[in-house]
Amino acid sequence: MTPAARIATAAELLDEVLEGAAAEKVLTSWARRSRFAGSKDRAAVRDHVFDALRCLRSFAALGGAMTGRGLMIGMARSTETDPETIFTGEGHGAAALSDAERAAGQPPVSDAEAGDMPEWLWPHLTRALADEAAAVAEVLRHRAPVYIRVNTSLISADALARELAAEGILTTPGPLVATALEVTEGARRLASTIAFGEGRFEMQDAASQAICAAIPVQDGHSVLDYCAGGGGKTLALGARATLHLTAHDVAPERMRDLPVRARRAGIDVHLAERGELAGLAPFDVVLCDVPCSGSGAWRRAPEGKWRLTEDRLEQLLGIQAQILDEAASLVAAGGLLAYATCSLFEAENGDQIAAFLARNPGWQVETTRRLTPLDGGDGFFLACLRRI
Known part of the structure; x- marks a missing residue:
């Protein structure tokens, strides 16, 4: 799949999610019926879908529509990418932009829209976090780090890091607690490692640990x-x-x-x-x-x-x-x-x-x-x- 075809597919799947379907179910169903899509294609489409869900309101504002296509246009504009270079209508890519789509879209207006939160939830966030509310909302707009918990009853964090590195999975000490390692490369291979099969680590967020x-x-x-x-x-x-x-x-x-x-x-x-x-x-x-x-x-x-x-x-x-x-x-x-x-x-x-x-x-x-x-x-x- 070309990058443009991946974005076109993500737009179609997002329309299903916006209608109420669960994103995981939509992605799984698409992968099963799309044997032509390789592992990198599936990962890219998945990333586009979840990036859009994290930034739903701001992408919709920038793209001019709360639709899958609008969200993908907004995603492009959020990175200062000209959507004309993606929405070309060529091959399996999305159709070229209309005049209305070129004219539509504006930066987020309210704090909640900029922070990608429902309006009714923003007061809950500001009450709890005060001056940190906007900064926390901004972090929530991005992907979370991948952490694992070292089972220190079986192995030390340093020894596990070396063992995973030998299998091509790179880690660095995580925050908050000594048992946490942040996985910086190879996270999708964690469940297939010998260390996981023998109980030397579990997937668990650092704060949960x-x-x-x-x-x-x-x-x-x-x-x-x-x-x-x-x-x-x-x-x-x-x-x-x-x-x-x-x-x-x-x-x-x-x-x-x-x-x-x-x-x-x-x-x-x-x-x-x-x-x-x-x-x-x-x-x-x-x-x-x-x-x-x-x-x-x-x-x-x-x-x-x-x-x-x-x-x-x-x-x-x-x-x-x-x-x-x-x-x-x-x-x-x-x-x-x-x-x-x-x-x-x-x-x-x-x-x-x-x-x-x-x-x-x-x-x-x-x-x-x-x-x-x-x-x-x-x-x-x-x-x-x-x-x-």
């Missing part, structure tokens, strides 16, 4: 990951100490790969159904990495900021409060309740903790930590609450 490192655990602790999902934080905690680990999720199918990953990493994890938890309690530490807006990770999942609505955010706040109250009942006297989100919004973070303390006497805040994409990883919030 830092949050896990900030949760106090020690040998012999009984630890429950209450909203385990795929189990990344479960494994990160298990790599730090010899724990009695339990993982639970309201949707158990999310944990289907966790037993294999745990065995690979040399970690014992019990997967618990909801009805088991009361019998297994009390736990020394309960982690609640709750469902949230995902605003801190919108570089990785940019559809999230366009799919989120005010009603959905209110629903998430209710779910978070319910999870906190339920999980608190499983914590031992003197034990720890760790509340985490990958959200930037105060409503999901500090406000949620304040409301919990008002509802539940007998708890105190031990530590809190807030990370934004300006720190190098995703945006995260952690509050560690001690049962008095």
Whole structure:
């Protein structure tokens, strides 16, 4: 495929996404029916689609239309590339620009449009981040770094870096935590490496690793990951100490790969159904990495900021409060309740903790930590609450 053909394809796929289809599903379907497209073609088309989703409003403004074609015109203009050189109508490329398309388009007007955020979300961002809001929004318009977590119970970071380099994958020490390596070359080959197959590393954002490192655990602790999902934080905690680990999720199918990953990493994890938890309690530490807006990770999942609505955010706040109250009942006297989100919004973070303390006497805040994409990883919030 020529560069122009890749852009024409991305424009067509973006039209499907704008109509409500999931980007991953659209890209997978296209790849399956387009055997002519090589791996570099698929990667390029994917990058165009996700770059446009990260910069949806500003590209649409520059391109003059909230369409796949408008977004691709806007993408060209954002890099000061003349779209006439891409939209030529030659071969399998996109049709030449019309007079209306040449005349259309303008720079973003509002702060939210320039920051590629929905207007209704901008006050949430500025309330939480104040003067840093624009800078964080700018970072979220770009691709996220690729980080891996070194399983230091099996190998050192330096040794893993050398092993991966021998397979053509280059890394550099990551920010925030000693277990993080940033992958600077060869990221798409990570899952096929010997080191991954033998559990010496997992894919995990640096900020997510830092949050896990900030949760106090020690040998012999009984630890429950209450909203385990795929189990990344479960494994990160298990790599730090010899724990009695339990993982639970309201949707158990999310944990289907966790037993294999745990065995690979040399970690014992019990997967618990909801009805088991009361019998297994009390736990020394309960982690609640709750469902949230995902605003801190919108570089990785940019559809999230366009799919989120005010009603959905209110629903998430209710779910978070319910999870906190339920999980608190499983914590031992003197034990720890760790509340985490990958959200930037105060409503999901500090406000949620304040409301919990008002509802539940007998708890105190031990530590809190807030990370934004300006720190190098995703945006995260952690509050560690001690049962008095």
